[in-house]
Amino acid sequence: LYKRQNVDLLVFSSSYHGGLMQNYWAYANTAHFVGAVSNLPCAVIAPDGQLLESSTNYHHSVVARINMDCGVFHLDCNWDKIKAAKRKYGDRLRMRDSGLIGSVVLSSESADLTMDGIAGEFGLEPLDKYMRRSAEMQDGNRQSWQNRQSQPNGQSQPNGQSGAQRAAVEGNPALCAKT
DSSP: OOGGGTOSEEEEEESOOOTTHHHHHHHHHTSEEEEEETTSOOEEEOTTSOEEEEOOSSOOOOOOOOOSSEEEEESTTTHHHHHHHHHHHGGGEEEEOOSSSSEEEEEEOSTTOOHHHHHHHHTOOBHHHHHHHHHHHHHHHHHHHHHHHTSTTSOOSTTSOOHHHHHHHHOOHHHHHTO
């Protein structure tokens, strides 16, 4: 993946289409994806993996206007901040919510605003950082549970549930408290 290089645009010119991998590559890199594939559908895909435009059996090329001044943000821990930013900036901040994945693409629609500036002003945590932090917390809960299992008498929780099991049922406010 190109994630470490912090790319904004993946351009894929190939005879191999990739199918759903195109959407995955866009999402995994949180980058726009432009696919130009010989004799197969060509596509422009948003950083959240959602198809923006595609060629058809009648038109073999695709044209789309994309806003590169954007970011992908998970709704968890950011929702109230996103609403506050939308209240302040209105139409100058666009939110595209494709549904079902818990994240949105925000873009600055104004020459005098940048998405980095808006994210900094409201303390918005990018999707990548949120996902890393979430995985670290899950790993910590899993390790804690494994440590308790190796102790005499097994689990030390009064109801027999580990912290990770309780968090899965009740939600984990600690994840958002750290942002």
